[in-house]
Amino acid sequence: MKNFISIDDVDDPISMVEKVFEIKRAPLADTTIGRGKVLGLVFFNSSLRTRMSTTRAAYNLGMNVIVLNVSSDSWQLEFEDGAIMDQGAVEHVKEAVPVMTSYCDILGVRSFPGLENRDKDYQEEVLHSFVKNARCPVINLESSTLHPLQSLTDLFTIEERKQSEKPKVVLTWAPHPKSLPQSVANSFAQWMKKTDYDFTIVQPKGLELPEQFTRGAKIECHQEKALAGADFLYVKNWSSYHNYGAREDHPEWTITSEKLALTNSAKVMHCLPVRRNVVIADDVIDGANSIVVEQAENRLYAAQAVLKEILKNQQK
Numbered sequence: 097m098k099n100f101i102s103i104d105d106v107d108d109p110i111s112m113v114e115k116v117f118e119i120k121r122a123p124l125a126d127t128t129i130g131r132g133k134v135l136g137l138v139f140f141n142s143s144l145r146t147r148m149s150t151t152r153a154a155y156n157l158g159m160n161v162i163v164l165n166v167s168s169d170s171w172q173l174e175f176e177d178g179a180i181m182d183q184g185a186v187e188h189v190k191e192a193v194p195v196m197t198s199y200c201d202i203l204g205v206r207s208f209p210g211l212e213n214r215d216k217d218y219q220e221e222v223l224h225s226f227v228k229n230a231r232c233p234v235i236n237l238e239s240s241t242l243h244p245l246q247s248l249t250d251l252f253t254i255e256e257r258k259q260s261e262k263p264k265v266v267l268t269w270a271p272h273p274k275s276l277p278q279s280v281a282n283s284f285a286q287w288m289k290k291t292d293y294d295f296t297i298v299q300p301k302g303l304e305l306p307e308q309f310t311r312g313a314k315i316e317c318h319q320e321k322a323l324a325g326a327d328f329l330y331v332k333n334w335s336s337y338h339n340y341g342a343r344e345d346h347p348e349w350t351i352t353s354e355k356l357a358l359t360n361s362a363k364v365m366h367c368l369p370v371r372r373n374v375v376i377a378d379d380v381i382d383g384a385n386s387i388v389v390e391q392a393e394n395r396l397y398a399a400q401a402v403l404k405e406i407l408k409n410q411q412k
């Protein structure tokens with residue numbers, strides 16, 4: 097694996113999941129493959145799980161880590177070609193990224209969408225300028241449209257816990273006080289489509305995700321109907337793709353114990369952070385069906401599997 101930008105960098109998602117199983121069975125089986133190497137983690141946005149799990153994953157492989165919080169600790173970057181830099185941005189990505197890669201052997205980058213200009217966000221300007229200017233592999237730590245480290249984790253978590261060959265997996269929209277990216281949901285849909293699960297996405301009418309990621313999935317707009325018989329319930333808010341970035345208020349879409357009762361005692365998943373009693377009710381998150389903490393733990397093994405594949409490729 098050269099970069100980890102999207103599912104397209106993975107030859108076979110299921111064999112990648114096998115590698116995550118191997119790591120989870122023995123996380124410290126290979127503590128020298130990354131010796132002398134440095135992972136740079138560049139954050140344009142907040143992070144808890146991604147930062148900590150990817151750092152720990154690197155340590156388990158013998159790497160060191162440098163974290164840069166661009167928005168608070170570094171110079172403001174310019175991305176536009178030919179920009180006359182007489183405003184806020186201090187440094188162009190054309191210098192900044194090659195310089196970063198002269199100190200690092202792998203670079204991870206997180207950059208959320210602005211949620212104002214759909215074309216701009218869906219062109220993935222920040223992520224692509226990192227890939228273009230980096231002289232080392234790049235890992236997507238959640239970009240404007242995708243979050244593949246989360247999705248690999250999610251697929252692994254379902255494979256680890258499924259009780260039937262083809263579980264019914266439902267991705268349901270849920271309310272949120274802010275406009276959020278579509279990235280987690282887009283990416284989850286993209287990875288689910290590579291499986292033979294019975295996969296449904298349910299959202300209020302008008303909040304459909306972009307077809308490029310959901311084509312082939314069952315798409316519903318009646319939540320209760322979609323929840324019937326679900327084995328896994330993936331709960332997530334996203335803002336509108338069609339009325340780009342708009343937040344919609346549908347308080348009746350919160351996942352409560354009454355909704356959970358409609359499922360086949362579904363395992364409840366969420367990428368976290370989660371707004372309790374808005375997205376998911378307390379008794380569901382605190383209840384026996386919730387696997388959100390175990391799911392987050394699996395971020396470590398997924399990140400470690402990805403780093404290991406990239407390190408192995410560098411040894412060639």
Ligand code: SN0
Nearest residue numbers: 274276277279280367368369371
């Ligand atoms: C991000 C998102 O893409 O939905 C990151 C999830 C891994 N979530 C948020 O930004 C939540 C912010 C909030 O105010 O709850």
